[in-house]
Amino acid sequence: MASPNNLQFQEFEEAAELLSADPGASTLSMSGSNTPNTTASAGEDVKLDVSEDEEGQQESSELLGGQKPSGGFWTFEYYQSFFDVDTMQVLDRVKGSVMPQPGRNFIKYYLRSNPDLYGPFWICVTLVFSVVISGNLSTFLAEQKNPTFHYRPQFHRVTIAAVVIFMYAWLVPIGLWGFLTWRQGAERQIGGYSFLETVCVYGYSLFIYIPTSILWIIPYDWLHWTLILIAMAISGSVLVLTFWPVVRDDTKVTAVATVVTIVVLHTLLAVGCKLYFFHAETSPPTALPTTSTLHNHTTLAIKTD
């Protein structure tokens, strides 16, 4: 009596997890509820569900790491499975990206094979607008003492910021995932992350830059660089803690090179945003050759002489 029931129970747990990850499955009568109570009541139906979905699971596990989408990529339900999160889950993941702890792998601990696209997408959009708006405000405050300064909205920066941030948040994970998959060859189940999980961890790791960019409104150079260091430390450690366990089985050189590349790219993004969008008091603006800015420089130079 003990062993068959034990095996059965283990099967139910996995299936229950799968089912709670995808409440849109036809066996549940309640829609959108992820509470564990429902899994107990749906015990019998869960078994049927697992057997039906095995074929679909094997096809799609490559991209999604175990999450089963329902339907082909041309159906709406396929994309709905990427948005299968509640408010509390999103807030938990954001909290995990802001406070990384050495034992916790972001993907294993917070995502738990339910990666979502809601977080990465809206964090990127918010970051674009927060960087542009804060940069605008910071320029305005820094040039307050200049009587010839005329305020400009500088709306073209939205396009530039959007292109840069979205390219970083999508192309770098593609490259990293491709590289890691190539290095592991056929041993994907052992350590690899799916593409969606990589995109997810990169998206959530960008969250710390939103409050950082808001704090960059205060126009002191030393404050900017301190904030950059703190933000990069937190964000970089989330990424390093996530990817180190996967990479450390490789040769020493490759492992270190991969981690260093991740950190360097992250640094480039932060420093690039800071230099282009934010001009503190002491540093001269580097990228906006308007006549009024040049005029400001000549007046400043005259004043200091």
Added chain:
Amino acid sequence: MAASEEASRPFAGLSDVSISEDIPVEGDISVPVGPSRRDDEFSTLDEPVKDTIMRDLRAVGNKFIHVLYPKRSSALLRDWDLWGPLLLCVTLALLLQGGAADHEDQGGPQFAEVFVIVWFGSIIITLNSKLLGGTISFFQSLCVLGYCIMPLTVAMVVCRIVLVISSGRVVFAVRLAVVTASFGWSTFASTAFLADSQPPNRKALVVYPVFLFYFVIAWMILTYSPQQ
């Protein structure tokens, strides 16, 4: 003869059926001239053009009133139309023109940028709410989001009028207050209509993009600075 006998045989079993006298069995066998009569009820081809235009204008005006006094009504959702959002978007984009720009791309948003932000923003928010499991339809959501831009358009008109007078700090404080109030009003109005269609544990996930959308539009309005 033989044919009539054969024809009567299928009804042979009915020979003992009788209908009592007091049940009236009468009617009109002639087929009514249906199609043309039904067409008269629903066809709007024959009405004067003024009636057609006034009907649509009245519907649009009715929805504007619903936005002014937002209460959870299904009228806005049921009869959606996109005339109002188009009108508001064009007005807003036109009013945002003519901002300060001695360098081509240093100024405020161009007409196309406003259009893209409003329409693509609404489409993305609608897709987001549908992907999260909302029950509202695509065009209904576009309709609601577009109509709720109205307070912000009113704020833009007020800002431009006030900026004609002067452009000092007091005027900036007035503009800030007006834009903040209208931004809050827009967000409140649209969530009053949209909130019911979401599962309860994901409401905040749907409301946040709406908040961000109106915040960006409010930012564009507030930072409009006239040419000097």
